[in-house]
Amino acid sequence: MAEIIFYVGxxxxxxxxxxxxxxxxxTGILWGLAVLLIAPVSIIxxxxxxxDAKGxxxxxxxxxLVILGLAYANGGLELPGSVSSSFSNLNVLRPENSNFYSSNLSSPHFKCDGRQHCSQMTSREEAVFFIRNCPNTKMDGDNDGVPCENDSRF
Structure with a gap:
């Protein structure tokens, strides 16, 4: 129903x-062409x-107002499925040699210090922090987001 209201708006x-x-x-051919081709001219x-233009x-x-009312009623504007699904498959690239990802607000006691392997970690939480925030880690061989799967210490 919300999608129908969005399209109506x-x-x-x-x-x-x-x-x-x-x-x-x-009003005139020049006004028409200007409004068609130059967006700010429509305001002028x-x-x-x-x-002539108030209606x-x-x-x-x-x-x-219909679109914004729908957004307010739903707690936010959601794009139709065809639009949002095309954006959900985008990959985000991050620089390899950047210290931008060296801190995490939820885990302030860990920091990227060059460690890359499971044997250098003291806990699974630390390993998870490293694979999510630090470059060049070698702890997730199958790239499923779970580090150190074969390490019996954790």
Whole structure:
């Protein structure tokens, strides 16, 4: 249901934008082309030709209010599944030789100090901190996020 309301709000906003464009072309071909091709000109057109543009502008505001009302009702704006699923598969790259990842606010007693192997760790928590925050670790052979799986000390 929320997705339908989102698309209705988006449709109202787009119809308002098309109405503003039609109003600009009715005023003159140059206004129409300028509003079509140069985005900030639509604001100038709105101010200069308020009587012609107020209806489409109010329709655009209504579309935005529908979308924002939906976002408020749902506790945040969620993109439709087709959009959000395409962003969920993105990999984030981090620099290999950076000390940016050397601290973690949730584990202040650990810090990256060049250790890379399970035999150099004193606990599983420390190993987890190292594979998540430090570069060039060699503790997760199968890349499943669980370090030192064959170490019997932990």
């Amino acid at each position: 988006l449709g109202i906003f787009i119809i308002g934008g098309i109405g503003l464009l039609i109003a600009a072309f009715r 057109y709105l101010i200069v030709h308020w009587q 489409p502008f109010k329709l655009q505001l209504l579309g935005i």
